[in-house]
Amino acid sequence: MSSLVSLSGDGQRALKPEELFEDAIAQALRGQKTSEQSRKEFVDKLKDRVSEAMKDNNPSFVRQVLDCLRVNCFKDMEDSNNSVYTWNARKSGLMAIGAVAIGLGSKVGDFLKDIMGLLLGPDSKHLGPFLAEASSDTESHRVRYLSCEALFNVAKIAQEELLPYLARIFDGLSRLYADVVADVRHAAQVLDRLLREIVTSHPEKFEVDTFAEEVCTRMKYKNPMIRQLCLGWTNLILQIAQVDLVGSNPKIIQGLFEHLADDHSRDSLQNAQNLLEQCIEKVKASPLATKRLIVFNTAADLAKNCRKEDSKIRFQSMWWLLEYVHFTPGYGPTTSVKDEEVKLWWQKWAEALPQLIDGVCCCIGCEDGKDLNGALLELANLLHEYLRVDELVETLKQRLGKLRDGEAAMVVHIACLQWICLLLVHRPQQMLQRKIVKELFMPIFESLNHANDEVVIASLRVLAQLMETTPSDQLGIEDLLAKESVRRADGAKEEPQKSLFTFIVDRLLEELEKQRDMLETRGRLMIHQLCGHLDPRRLFVTVARAIPAQEKNFAQKLVQTFNWILLTSAETRSLREELLQESERHPQLGHEGEKPLFLELLEPWFHNPASALALCLWSQQYELASELTGRCAAFEPTLDFLQQLDQLVQLIESPIFSRLRLQLLEPKKHPMLLKCLLGLAMLLPQAGAFQALRERMHLVQSSLLLEVRFDSEAPATATKSDWLSFSSKEGKEGKEKKEKQVDLAGLLRSFDKITQQRNDARCGPSP
Known part of the structure; x- marks a missing residue:
């Protein structure tokens, strides 16, 4: 025991309880069993001793007390094989922490690091009683209860000075909030209310970014009590006007979406959805520059959500993305906005589009997905000079390559063709590169034999747009067409400079000749569509x-x-x-x-x-x-x-x-x-x-x-x-x-x- 170094860092050994206190306090801290009356006396005496030491300007006594508690009461917290003396010592130590905090009063901030080190542990490898793993032992239940009580007493005195530790406190609070013992749960709830009051009273000192990450991590837990706790804190964060939305909202939003997954509690789901509505309203009310940062900090996560199996997450994510589109300056009726801000929005949308399209294709089979895809197509018409053709083409190629039979695949097929057509309209020269023509457009001819007429119509729309495009350079795509397509009545080969329009007409005729039944069943439909576009x-x-x-x-x-x-x-x-x-x-x-x-x-x-x-x-x-x-x-x-x-x-x-x-x-x-x-x-x-x-x-x-x-x-x-x-x-x-x-x-x-x-x-x- 004498080899241990004090917390004060002065190199002195930690004193034993009997060296600091009279018998009543010393017995309690040594782990001896005491009566209820004795414990109350022990707490009162310790509180008075600390108070007197501070009046006498003797802070070293307080540090000696904290060193004594660390060595005698909270050593080897990770050891589950504890004797009755160890449990008693821990309980006494927790009561002593509360007494010390009360005795310190306004001076508690000077010792708060040491006090929180005892309760929470110095690091993630050495946890204090508030964060220690729970066991089924009855004494363990009592320790968890007293740890809540001790932290409550510290928080009551420290107030806003405790806020830097709030993220670590929430880690333990979320476990105790769902404890199997009712008394422990009640103690955690009382502590939770106090912490919320402190945050509400001192929002300017609330480190919301770190705390929001912890809340979002806990939202993934399926325990209803933990989720209830997370929703309550999320609601509190959204009510605080001083909170930095740019830093916190992305984490909160994703956490709420995680909360929607596999939650069969109607009330809990409704609360989460209400909070999401509060979030979007808060984003709407933000300045345009702030709104832009929030939108594009969360857009990628929302696109990933669109690929998830949980329908609630998908639908809510699609709705959010649709709202984001409507936020965009220049999209629909908007007030006057500086050109520079508009360009920033459009550049960011152009960066996000490939990932968004990939996500939307996973849920485009529903009406909400079709609405979102339509909105993104309209938005893309504004972005033509910023569109990232290579990335978009790669995304569309991958999606077309994954198509299977079924209605869902048909809708995705049509959506991809719509995007190809849009790129042809706005970036024809980039789209008419030989590689893209070979890999993206030539398979479109195969789509003409698709079982669904809507796919055929969309394919013809792309081909029509391609036929109307006049490339600046010779494409050199003659070898992409079958030999028969360059024959004429006199048997001579067609000039290589013939127009792209003629190339595609020849290829269409080849497809019709190869599959005569297509001319019988779809010939009129195809000609109707081509005449409508050309x-x-x-x-x-x-x-x-x-x-x-x-x-x-x-x-x-x-x-x-x-x-x-x-x-x-x-x-x-x-x-x-x-x-x-x-x-x-x-x-x-x-x-x-x-x-x-x-x-x-x-x-x-x-x-x-x-x-x-x-x-x-x-x-x-x-x-x-x-x-x-x-x-x-x-x-x-x-x-x-x-x-x-x-x-x-x-x-x-x-x-x-x-x-x-x-x-x-x-x-x-x-x-x-x-x-x-x-x-x-x-x-x-x-x-x-x-x-x-x-x-x-x-x-x-x-x-x-x-x-x-x-x-x-x-x-x-x-x-x-x-x-x-x-x-x-x-x-x-x-x-x-x-x-x-x-x-x-x-x-x-x-x-x-x-x-x-x-x-x-x-x-x-x-x-």
């Missing part, structure tokens, strides 16, 4: 120029699908109007300039005679339509061909062709139209389409009777377009006009050649 004229002309290079049966189906969209879709209304305007203006086709749309489409449309006939009828080229109808008689009446003619009659009977039907009221003015429709009726079997067309032709008789009434007028001359003619007028004027007209006979020869090739391909070579 210039439909450019799309149709590009496809028309590519059709001669396609396999004949595929070309026929392709023309049939595109023709149906051309004549019926709202997205191609401008093309139909252009065809009519060309017809009405009678353009001089021999002049240099852009080739008329009708002539761009006509020869490729010959691969499907019914579609070519429909195109001629819409463009009011009735003479050519009549000639094509006559040539159709030479075709083998296959079921497919008859079905196409049936669809043509349905089109003629639809509102789209109301102009054509009204022209039947003037049969003398449009004889070739009448001849074409009569020829079409002769080709059809006597089924529904034939009956409909026959009824329409019966009405023409009434039109003829109507024209008889106006015989006194000059007979109407048959009109035909200046586009097409078998012969020209005599003279110089007629010769010049002939040079500017398209040779109808030549077109018909082209039609005969294409249809013969198609028949040969279908029937095989002649024997």
Whole structure:
């Protein structure tokens, strides 16, 4: 015992109890069993002795007392094999600490380090009685109770001077608050109330950062008593106006989210949610710069929360992130903000986006997740110059690589495609790097065969955006396309400088040719979407120029699908109007300039005679339509061909062709139209389409009777377009006009050649 050094650091040995006190106090500190009355006397005497020493300006006596307590009462606290004398000594020592603190009064601060060293222990390896592990021993229960009582007495005297030790005190308090012994729990609750009063009275000395970390650590514990304690202290922290939000809020927020996990207590959950609402309100009320620091100190943790299995944590985290987006200056209606602050917000959002997208993809299957993703997309539209393309692309690649079957994977797939499209809009040059094109865009073609139409629509939106992009440098992506895509009708390879638009059209046609059923099931959907996002004229002309290079049966189906969209879709209304305007203006086709749309489409449309006939009828080229109808008689009446003619009659009977039907009221003015429709009726079997067309032709008789009434007028001359003619007028004027007209006979020869090739391909070579 004599070899121990005093706490005062003067090198003197610690005195024994009997060297400092009379028998009553000495007996208690040596661990001898005493009565209740004796303990009270012992406490009073010790308190008086300490008080007298301070009045006599003798602080060394107090240090000797504390040294004596350390050596005789609190040695080997980690040893669980304690005798009854050891337990008694500890209990007496705890009572003595309270007596010393009361005796010191206002001077307690001078000795507080030594006192707290006895109660809490000098370090984490040597714990004092307040932090020592509990045991089931009855004496241990009493020691825990008295440690609360001793600390209460110290806190009552020390007040705000105790606050630097609050984090370590909370470590022990959280254990005692959930103690198995009711008396110990009650003592801990009394101590807890006192500590809260001290913090409330002296918030300026409250070291909230360190304390908040301790609270958040304890929030992970599932004991309801500990969680109740943590929620109470969190509420107190939020009520203190002087608390540094930047330092404390990130820790508190994450702690509250941890509290939501696996807590089946409705009241506890409600309290945690209420506190989270208080937190967000406190963030809202903060200055913009402070708000920015809080938002981006917690955004990463919230993104991680979105990946957790607990639904309560996920939903609450999504709501918080959505609120964060709304905090952003420049997003939605906001008050005037300095440009520098706005830039700081946008730069921080750009840094956080890759991690946020990864988190949102884990919970985007719910409505809240979709709302958050939509808000982030809107926000990203503001950040275009700050977007970190490489990091975002890497995140999207990883997410697309993890896709599996199911609705959740489908929603993630669509979200990733939306982000790719956004990056193409704002950072096209970076997105069109060869590596990104190969790794990110080429797999999009595979998405066109996805089971869900929404994925296909999103994929087409990306491809359309890619087609509209004009790269500053040559991409050199020819090798990313299959060899067939660079063939043309003459067998020559396409120039490597062809546009990205043409590259993608070629690749789309390849995909459709490889998977013919996709053209049947999704062809119209795909063309609808592309026409909605692109210039439909450019799309149709590009496809028309590519059709001669396609396999004949595929070309026929392709023309049939595109023709149906051309004549019926709202997205191609401008093309139909252009065809009519060309017809009405009678353009001089021999002049240099852009080739008329009708002539761009006509020869490729010959691969499907019914579609070519429909195109001629819409463009009011009735003479050519009549000639094509006559040539159709030479075709083998296959079921497919008859079905196409049936669809043509349905089109003629639809509102789209109301102009054509009204022209039947003037049969003398449009004889070739009448001849074409009569020829079409002769080709059809006597089924529904034939009956409909026959009824329409019966009405023409009434039109003829109507024209008889106006015989006194000059007979109407048959009109035909200046586009097409078998012969020209005599003279110089007629010769010049002939040079500017398209040779109808030549077109018909082209039609005969294409249809013969198609028949040969279908029937095989002649024997």
